[in-house]
Amino acid sequence: MITLFFKRAIEDIFKNRFLNLVTIITISLSILIASAFILFFVNTSEIINSWEKGLRIMAYLKPEINNDGLKDLKLAIQSLNDVDTLQFISKQEALSRLKAQMEHQSSLFENLTLNPLPDSIEIRMKASTESWQKIDSLAAQIEALPQIDEVEYGQRWVGRFAQIISLFRLAGYAIGTLFFMATIFIVANTIRLVIYSRREEVEIMRLVGATDNFIKIPFYFEGLIQGALGAIIGLVILYIAFIFISANIEKEFFSGLFRFHFLSPTLLLTILLVSMLVGWLGCYISLKQFLKQ
Amino acid sequence: MIDAPEKTFIIRMFHVHHNYGPKKALIDITLDIAKNEFVFISGPSGAGKTTLLKLLYLGEPVSEGQVLIDGINLARIPRKRIPQLRRKFGIIFQDYKLIPTKSVYDNVALVLEAAGAKNRLIQKKVKSVLRLVGMEDRLKSFPPSLSGGEQQRIAVARAIIGDPKIILADEPTGSLDEESAEVILELLRGVLIRGATVIIATHDKALMRKTGGCVLHLEQGRLEASRFIEKQYDNAIF
Numbered sequence: 001m002i003t004l005f006f007k008r009a010i011e012d013i014f015k016n017r018f019l020n021l022v023t024i025i026t027i028s029l030s031i032l033i034a035s036a037f038i039l040f041f042v043n044t045s046e047i048i049n050s051w052e053k054g055l056r057i058m059a060y061l062k063p064e065i066n067n068d069g070l071k072d073l074k075l076a077i078q079s080l081n082d083v084d085t086l087q088f089i090s091k092q093e094a095l096s097r098l099k100a101q102m103e104h105q106s107s108l109f110e111n112l113t114l115n116p117l118p119d120s121i122e123i124r125m126k127a128s129t130e131s132w133q134k135i136d137s138l139a140a141q142i143e144a145l146p147q148i149d150e151v152e153y154g155q156r157w158v159g160r161f162a163q164i165i166s167l168f169r170l171a172g173y174a175i176g177t178l179f180f181m182a183t184i185f186i187v188a189n190t191i192r193l194v195i196y197s198r199r200e201e202v203e204i205m206r207l208v209g210a211t212d213n214f215i216k217i218p219f220y221f222e223g224l225i226q227g228a229l230g231a232i233i234g235l236v237i238l239y240i241a242f243i244f245i246s247a248n249i250e251k252e253f254f255s256g257l258f259r260f261h262f263l264s265p266t267l268l269l270t271i272l273l274v275s276m277l278v279g280w281l282g283c284y285i286s287l288k289q290f291l292k293q
Numbered sequence: 294m295i296d297a298p299e300k301t302f303i304i305r306m307f308h309v310h311h312n313y314g315p316k317k318a319l320i321d322i323t324l325d326i327a328k329n330e331f332v333f334i335s336g337p338s339g340a341g342k343t344t345l346l347k348l349l350y351l352g353e354p355v356s357e358g359q360v361l362i363d364g365i366n367l368a369r370i371p372r373k374r375i376p377q378l379r380r381k382f383g384i385i386f387q388d389y390k391l392i393p394t395k396s397v398y399d400n401v402a403l404v405l406e407a408a409g410a411k412n413r414l415i416q417k418k419v420k421s422v423l424r425l426v427g428m429e430d431r432l433k434s435f436p437p438s439l440s441g442g443e444q445q446r447i448a449v450a451r452a453i454i455g456d457p458k459i460i461l462a463d464e465p466t467g468s469l470d471e472e473s474a475e476v477i478l479e480l481l482r483g484v485l486i487r488g489a490t491v492i493i494a495t496h497d498k499a500l501m502r503k504t505g506g507c508v509l510h511l512e513q514g515r516l517e518a519s520r521f522i523e524k525q526y527d528n529a530i531f
């Protein structure tokens with residue numbers, strides 16, 4: 001019975017090639033856009049996480065500090081809230097790090113007789129979601145210490161970036177829901193057209209004693225197949241686009257420090273199932289209307 | 294058990310009327326058809342023959358009056374049971390009602406598929422029933438590529454394949470030459486012998502004479518007469 005229904009569904013798809021193609025393309029476009037959003041979120045939240053781990057404040061010390069003073073300072077900073085670890089970086093160490101980083105421009109350092117860099121302390125914050133909000137006050141407290149010349153925490157913008165991302169995420173949910181409903185609507189409409197073009201056939205089936213289920217089930221299979229094909233096509237296109245784009249961005253911006261990830265198998269499966277659900281729902285709606293008549 | 298005589302009558306109509314809008318197609322029809330009878334419904338074009346058949350399988354709702362099929366009152370049948378009711382019938386429609394986008398095989402197999410039969414059985418039965426109507430070599434053809442007479446034979450095959458209790462045949466020999474008509478009539482007699490009730494709507498008097506049987510004559514929506522025609526052997530072929 002199931003194979004019969006499946007066979008009929010496949011036959012119907014081929015008989016109504018054009019309508020089915022339109023439906024499948026619509027579904028795959030929606031899937032493409034929605035999963036592009038998901039892909040974006042997955043990767044941005046990963047970037048943010050990796051930045052969050054390295055959330056740090058650099059405190060530059062006044063030059064006249066001695067060993068005892070340093071010890072006191074370390075204690076003072078350590079006692080502040082949200083401070084995780086401290087690392088003292090002497091000015092010699094800072095210079096050699098800089099040299100290592102800029103080995104290709106080593107000519108710059110050739111005429112250097114005096115180390116222009118100050119001693120510094122790198123302060124890592126405890127990882128927490130509100131770190132973004134707290135970093136300002138922590139930095140101010142550190143700066144107020146008498147031994148500190150200046151603080152720097154370049155990643156303040158990361159906090160803003162994270163806020164923007166979460167705004168994006170909200171927009172993503174809204175757009176996702178919209179696409180979900182629009183796709184159901186479009187599937188419902190194409191299935192309605194398919195049924196309409198076959199109302200005579202459906203009527204004949206009823207006259208020879210076919211039940212509503214016998215008539216409906218192939219349409220449901222059709223919806224499920226459309227959903228599955230649409231998802232597969234959309235995801236394949238997304239994957240191809242991902243390969244091209246991520247290779248370029250990784251090279252340009254992150255120089256291998258960060259690797260983009262494609263959607264996880266679980267996520268891919270979820271998208272496939274949701275897409276099939278969309279196909280099924282579209283079918284359900286139009287069949288409900290049609291068989292009432 | 295409650296109403297013993299109903300068991301012997303497979304079709305009963307009490308004061309049935311049917312209107313298409315203002316048009317009165319059937320007026321006050323009362324009739325009984327016994328099980329395993331061979332009945333003709335005659336009458337000129339527009340008399341209401343097709344309409345009368347439609348009321349039996351709920352192709353049209355009854356406007357007024359009662360129709361009982363096999364003891365079931367059609368006015369009280371729930372929607373869900375309609376497919377079951379229709380499986381009691383094998384219907385040869387006046388306009389054949391073959392599905393143009395399905396092959397001959399699929400058109401005939403549909404009845405058994407809808408009834409949930411096994412694929413193996415379906416294949417066997419479709420082939421044998423197509424052989425009976427002489428269309429076994431056309432199973433892959435599509436109805437639009439067949440002549441009127443060939444389509445009619447497919448319609449007959451579809452009507453008899455499910456071993457229905459009642460055969461409703463609306464001008465079943467309309468597009469056939471005398472010889473093919475005879476083959477079809479032979480088939481319908483065959484299902485009669487196997488216990489079915491056969492109802493044929495026709496205005497072909499020669500056909501009625503050839504077979505003999507009960508004739509219900511309609512005239513402008515009214516049942517004018519019901520009489521018995523004796524089989525006339527002089528021009529019978531068999």
Ligand SMILES: Nc1ncnc2c1ncn2[C@@H]1O[C@H](COP(=O)(O)OP(=O)(O)OP(=O)(O)O)[C@@H](O)[C@H]1O
Binds near residue numbers: 313339340387
């Ligand atoms: N769907 C319909 N809508 C309106 N009027 C209809 C409809 N079907 C049939 N009629 C009318 O009802 C009357 C009876 O029609 P019916 O089809 O039952 O006649 P018939 O005896 O089968 O004729 P024929 O021998 O030509 O097939 C006719 O006058 C016809 O015009």
Ligand SMILES: [Mg+2]
Binds near residue numbers: 342343344387463
């Ligand atoms: Mg008619």
